[in-house]
Amino acid sequence: MRIERLSQDKIRIFLTFDDLSERGIQKEDMWQEVPKVHDLFTEMMDQAYTELGFDATGPLAVEVFALPAQGMVVIVTRGKYDHHYGASGEEELPDEIYEMEVTLEQADSIVYAFRDFEVVIEAAHVLVNSITSAGKLYSYNDKYYLYFDPKEFEEQPLASLVAVLAEFGDSSPVTEAVLDEYGKTVMAENAVQQICTFFKRQE
Template identity: 55%
Template sequence: MRVERLSRDKIRFFLSLDDLMDRGIEKEDMWRDIPKVHELFNDMMDQAYQELGFEISGPVAVEVFALPAQGMVVVVTRGRTPSPSDLDELDGDEMYELEVTLEESDQVIFQFNDFEDLVQAAKSLSALIREGGRVYAYRGQYFLVLDTEMELKTLQQGIAVLSEYGEASTITEHVLEEYGKTIWEKDGISGILHYFS
């Protein structure tokens, strides 16, 4: 489980499928109000406090984005800080209230430390997926964005191949478009194969 600060009142967690499995939680459980999910959220908030000094009380918005075959991204945004009189009225169990929204991502985004890793990933991926993909450079790394409109088996095999060369990214394509540099805005895989094979 990784956590990063997005702003003063917003943090983002990346939960891998292994993080969920270790706690006996299925992806579908995140949609349910069960003790295991509450325990996971409390563990996340403990980690956020220890690593970032991020404390919550009062209203909290939680956005959960399911990433195909990778895990989940959880964005936590804290609302207003309650006044001391508000705190007097709360029990210990009611220190925060949650507003949860859930979304399924239709993209897989992988990041690579250098361009050569991306080239090798594209070459290995070409047996499964020869077309599609968008490529960005951002903060000294390279990103491959794939839409998930393909057979699940092909998608899972593609993710396994990409994992050998890079790692799943929690950065959204909107951030890459806005702040990164677009290298291939379409057919990135075939572009890489054309120029670097």
């Protein structure tokens, strides 16, 4: 489980399928109100408070994105207005302190964000040995995004692809449609091969 702060009132949690299976949760369970999922959410909020000081009291908007072959991305946004629950001195907050509005989406693409183009070059040079004709490269919100359609891969190469991307970049719930409409298309096809052709990795 990896947690990062996106803003003062928003965090992103990345759950692998191993994280889910260790807790006896199937991917399909995330679409249901089951005690194990509630326990998982409580654990996530406890970890967010411990690591980031993110206080999850009051109303929360929770977006869950299921990513193929990767796991889940959970975006938690805290309500920006004062709530009638006051600050509690107790170490453990009651379960009902979480007022969640949950949105669930099934992502049908693999998108990873990179803060620096040099990192994209590094990732491409690792990928090019196994991927020669796939990928789109976008620029959006001061980041670079590599997009892949999982239908173009067999299961094992797909897992290897995700492993490399996760090492260099951050899994992103941004869709291809958003990137097409609001981002800039840098390379419309065969991005991995093109990057390696035109850019050498740093020594």
